[in-house]
Amino acid sequence: MISCLPLDLATGALLLWLGLGLSGFLLGGWPTLACRLVFPLSSMVALLLSTAGFTALTATPDHLQLRGPLPALPWSFQIDPLSGFFLILLGLLACAVALFATGYFRSLPGPALRRLMLQYHVFLLGMGLVLLAANAFTFLVAWESMALASYFLVVTEHEKVDSQHAGFLYLLIAHLGALAILLGFVILAGATISQGGPFSAMLHAPLNAFWAATAFLLTFFGFSAKAGLLPLHIWLPDAHPAAPAPVSALMSGAMLQIAFYGMLRVDFLFLGKQAMWWGPFVLVVGLATALFGVLFAAVQTDMKRLLAYSSIENMGLIMVAFGLALIFRAHGLNALAALALAAALYHALNHAFFKGLLFLGSGSVLHGAGSVAMDRLGGLIRQMPQTAFFMLLGTLAIAGLPPLNGFASEWLLLQAFLLSPALPQSTLSAVLPLAASGVVLAVALAAYAMVKFYGIAFLGQARGTQHVHEAGRWERSAMALLSVACIFLGLFPGVLLNLLHPVLLEMLGQGFAVQQGLWLTPVSAQRASYSPVIFFLGMATALGLSFLLIWSFFGRPLRRVPAWACGFPVRTPAMQDSPMGFAQPLLRIFAPLYQAERETDDAGRWQLRIGEPVYRILYKPLNYIVLWISTQVLRLQQGRITLYLLYSFLTLLILLALWR
Known part of the structure; x- marks a missing residue:
């Protein structure tokens, strides 16, 4: 009987994901076939990855090293209980998501589907490799x-x-x-x-x-x-x-x-x-x-x-x-x-x-x-x-x-x-x-x-x-x-x-x-x-007994009547809570945080636009500073070769002075 180590199962699953991504790229011209073939297989590979994670929880940590692009930079992989737990998380979630993607992407045009299938499986491959990396x-x-x-x-x-x-x-x-x-x-x-x-x-x-x-x-x-x-x-x-x-x-x-x-x-x-x-x-x-x-x-x-x-x-x-x-x-x-x-x-x-x-x-x-x-x-x-x-x-x-x-x-x-x-x-x-x-x-x-x-x-x-x-x-x-x-x-x-x-x-x-x-x-x-x-x-028993008691005392002469509409003769969807209406208590209490602004949509209805305080306080000023520095640096670019040679000469002098 042949037994596989957890690291063998995990690396095999990742290679299969890469192969499925390439297969999806080639089969993208037939969207129905590609979706019904590639994504279900991807779901099965995800189960294989989670199996490797479960096995790694109780197995001895394993290590694998392969020759990299340079002799001093090898590809190094390992699996231990910590990476095994997150492989379980990734595998089980990817299994369900791949099943969902089988139906969800079936109407996507062929060229877009080809790109997406490759990128999707490279994304899964990248996450799996992060969990297995050992250097x-x-x-x-x-x-x-x-x-x-x-x-x-x-x-x-x-x-x-x-x-x-x-x-x-x-x-x-x-x-x-x-x-x-x-x-x-x-x-x-x-x-x-x-x-x-x-x-x-x-x-x-x-x-x-x-x-x-x-x-x-x-x-x-x-x-x-x-x-x-x-x-x-x-x-x-x-x-x-x-x-x-x-x-x-x-x-x-x-x-x-x-x-x-x-x-x-x-x-x-x-x-x-x-x-x-x-x-x-x-x-x-x-x-x-x-x-x-x-x-x-x-x-x-x-x-x-x-x-x-x-x-x-x-x-x-x-x-x-x-x-x-x-x-x-x-x-x-x-x-x-x-x-x-x-x-x-x-x-x-x-x-x-x-x-x-x-x-x-x-x-x-x-x-x-x-x-x-x-x-x-x-x-x-x-x-x-x-x-x-x-x-x-x-x-x-x-x-x-x-x-x-x-x-x-x-x-x-x-x-x-x-x-x-x-x-x-x-x-x-x-x-x-x-x-x-x-x-x-x-x-x-x-x-x-x-x-x-x-x-x-x-x-x-x-x-x-x-x-x-x-x-x-x-x-x-x-x-x-x-x-x-x-x-x-x-x-x-x-x-x-x-x-x-x-x-x-x-x-x-x-x-x-x-x-x-x-x-x-x-x-x-x-x-x-x-x-x-x-x-x-206990909760199910309490709910069941409550239902039986209410039904036995009040439920038999059941009579359906329209819901009370606050005196209005016609109930319309506009009478319901809107998303912003539901959030009014928070909008009032935390008004300085939200900095909400009113604006109208295409139909002329009022809408509230919620600002992002971190962007306003931190990223927006930082953006202005970066733009100002870029503008100043651009002044050095005059398009004259003599000036660029002068910059190089001054840089060389500064480096020589620092080196000494």
């Missing part, structure tokens, strides 16, 4: 491949000005982040950077406090640019609405989490001896990102733009848990650090599934109703009942309601906060409860935003959509798969936490408490425990 050279090549492929996917509709703007902004921020990561790797690798910067040399690199802090800030900045953390989030709200729905699902559900993987690999593992301020710094950045993201998600009128800001909020929550883990580890409390890190990894996987589900559902709405502008939607639950059901599950999960998966990871995070009094520093013990209250506020506002998201689009009367149709079977099967994942992770969190045990052992040398039975017990049953299955059965 700086391989990592950066894979990181840039991932960035470039996703850029071309964002500008799929390149004829639109909004897509061009979103793509340019994304590429600019991505390259700034890549440059910061490169500089951080140079510091960590030292002299070994000329041999490709092997990760084994970076592990616990002998750096003094200054260079360790510099490497931390550079790499955290670089990964934050891809993760969409404040203030580097500026690309994310534009890129997600511009990209096709399957691409948005992969970018939000997988690519953002791979940036978190980079932080875990570099800032947590490589920089083992951390300074005390690193954890509070990450926690503050994460909390600010979460609150900013949810406040702006709640006032959006576009479904995909709302989900983009929600991704910023969820990445902020993951960073809060990551910062809390850094704080606990810095004080030698590895058991509590394992709890916080488990909450971060759990929420990363949850976010991949429920955000992927919601982005795919938004794509179904776009194809079925022709728009994702919420002020043009309404009543979709009647025309798209199955999509509405799947979207309801995703909405409840992301809102953090039990017994779905979003609640379990957020509950673990709050349990970690409740254990913070064990810290020896009284200042941190006093401040962390305030951070916990900020997390609770972000979760509550997220529920508020998702009530608006689902209620306005799927409930009530139709506002402007006349011909609406249900999503196809491929799309529905993909959403059903992600819905099942959200339910399973919510009802059986102990299964995932037991799978995380090898990851936590690798990261901290100490795992999470083994979960047994139906109860989730972070520390001890006497302190706190939670059983999603028992909660669900």
